[in-house]
Amino acid sequence: xxxxxxxxxxxxxxxxxxxxxxxxxxxxxxxxxxxxxxxxxxxxxxxxxxxxxxxxxxxxxxxxxxxxxxxxxxxxxxxxxxxxxxxxxxxxxxxxxxxxxxxxxxxxxxxxxxxxxxxxxxxxxxxxxxxxxxxxxxxxxxxxxxxxxxxxxxxxxxxxxxxxxxxxxxxxxxxxxxxxxxxxxxxxxxxxxxxxxxxxxxxxxxxxxxxxxxxxxxxxxxxxxxxxxxxxxxxxxxxxxxxxxxxxxxxxxxxxxxxxxxxxxxxxxxxxxxxxxxxxxxxxxxxxxxxxxxxxxxxxxxxxxxxxxxxxxxxxxxxxxxxxxx
Numbered sequence: 001x002x003x004x005x006x007x008x009x010x011x012x013x014x015x016x017x018x019x020x021x022x023x024x025x026x027x028x029x030x031x032x033x034x035x036x037x038x039x040x041x042x043x044x045x046x047x048x049x050x051x052x053x054x055x056x057x058x059x060x061x062x063x064x065x066x067x068x069x070x071x072x073x074x075x076x077x078x079x080x081x082x083x084x085x086x087x088x089x090x091x092x093x094x095x096x097x098x099x100x101x102x103x104x105x106x107x108x109x110x111x112x113x114x115x116x117x118x119x120x121x122x123x124x125x126x127x128x129x130x131x132x133x134x135x136x137x138x139x140x141x142x143x144x145x146x147x148x149x150x151x152x153x154x155x156x157x158x159x160x161x162x163x164x165x166x167x168x169x170x171x172x173x174x175x176x177x178x179x180x181x182x183x184x185x186x187x188x189x190x191x192x193x194x195x196x197x198x199x200x201x202x203x204x205x206x207x208x209x210x211x212x213x214x215x216x217x218x219x220x221x222x223x224x225x226x227x228x229x230x231x232x233x234x235x236x237x238x239x240x241x242x243x244x245x246x247x248x249x250x251x252x253x254x255x256x257x258x259x260x261x262x263x264x265x266x267x268x269x270x271x272x273x274x275x276x277x278x279x280x281x282x283x284x285x286x287x288x289x290x291x292x293x294x295x296x297x298x299x300x301x302x303x304x305x306x307x308x309x310x311x312x313x314x315x316x317x318x319x320x321x322x323x324x325x326x
Contacts, residue, residue, distance in 0.1 A: 039078025043191030089267035128228035155181030159193035209292025
């Protein structure tokens, strides 16, 4: 049995620790600036979606949510940065099927594991792509484009947001199916590729609807078809590739929010719930429709399952097209 004085000291220490821990336990999240990483340059669809979401989250939380563009290496630079950040909820990332799925197939020596090093928060939505051409290309359908491309001496060139991206895979799928002579010109994001497409330096690309539709509506590029299995509600007049004579040509990309692995579960749940809430607000839905973005919103567990399932899908597509990324 401990002496009475020692017991009193221990009791006092316990009370002191409890008093110190109470404010920490009650501390609201977030109580400071949240860093929102976009692993691609500014101006592309990931950047546009991020700025809409973060502006509203800042209002809800009463804290700044700062978008940081960390592009390069097919999204690997920003993704690696996020993987190695503190798992405290103050660094999150808008990832894609390339950064957190297909890159794992293309780049076996990635400095991060797209599955193990991340905590999925929510699949915010999907967006198929559009086949877009330079405005001076004399074609209004995919078949007309193929006929024109086959007549070009030396073939044609096409752009993509990055080697191994969904844009790259979609273009190679069409090239292989149509028997085209085409040269891949990769860029650091869709926003970097679009000026060269508008000017005719490259003939075509498959770009995500959120960035392709505004350019097409402005007459800066031609949109010939979309890669959705069915027509997107945001582009009801744009035929699908399958409707245009390319069977089994349904490709969609996805966008999701990730935190570093081991982020505390209460913070994971709050982030997921608040982001999903913003996704489905009436004002947000109007903006998504204009961008050609189809919002979803899921639990962390459902998103994790989708991420793993997509690895098998993209592996099959990559093997068929024969794409190699050095």
